[in-house]
Amino acid sequence: MKTTQVRPTGQERKFSDGELIVTKTDTRGILTYANDVFLRISALDEEEAIGQPHNLIRHPDMPRAVFKLLWDTLKERREIFAYVVNLAADGAHYWVFAHVTPSFDDSGRVVGYHSNRRVPSRSAIAAADELYGVLRAAERRHDRAQEAVAAGYATLQRVLEERGRTYDELVWDLSTNGRTR
Template identity: 65%
Template sequence: MRASRTSPTGVERRFGDDELIVTKTDARGVITYANDVFLRVSALTEDEVVGQPHNIIRHPGMPRGIFDLLWETLRSGSEIFAYVVNLAADGAHYWVLAHVTPSVDAHGKLLGYHSNRRVPVPAALTAVRRLYDELLAVEARFSRPAEAVAASRALLTERLDTAGMTYDEFVWSLSPEGVAA
């Protein structure tokens, strides 16, 4: 397994427009399945990821406030689409448009999460990077993680309110195909 100290190299890795990255986790976010595209792009083996928390691929350039929104949405039982930058084991990074859904049994009990990731529309990443850079800058002002997350979420809410949209609407406003993805 890669050391948690893997540093970003600045090298961007891409995957095919016709490929999907797929992972499944248990209710705690521990990986139970990863497809071959995930393994190739993340530069990890199946043995290195199965049984590990999904944040094994967390990139330090990903705002905590976005993850807070993601987990809040999932805990409410809803799905979410989100732009995410991930960190591969070799330090490369890769952007995805993630669709994460809670997996439940016939009685509605949470079993885990299922995530499909596709290549984001390149033009969308300009707006996403601009927003995420703002969120990271506000997070950097705080030494305590809880304060950083709260400040990031507050700024995210402010930016979305000013634009008159939810995060989901922001995501889909950047996609030429809308929710047909």
């Protein structure tokens, strides 16, 4: 179990096109399953990961607003796509194109969440990095977490409005401009 804060080294780690990073969490976001690829890329042992909250691999460069959007969408029982930069336990980082979906039981109840992550295109990473820089800047003007999230979220909405796209459309614009098709 890692309790010490991991410091990003700036080293980027990659995984191959044919690989899928898979994790599952319960409804509270606690990891219940992680596949081999996840463990390898995140530099974690299985027992270090399972039972931990998913933000175990949260990178400080990720805007809080993206996670708010992610959880808001999942609460509505909808799928969400997001470009995410994650932090491995050894300080390396890796970009993924995440597809997060609720898992339902036979009666339609949400029993947890499932995340498939694929290799994003370089152009999508560059575009997401740029957008997140803008959101991060808006969030860093606030000390209180709640205000920071609200500021980042408002900035995201403004960006979308300026581009005349929904969040989903923007994400898919990025993915279809690149390799993922």
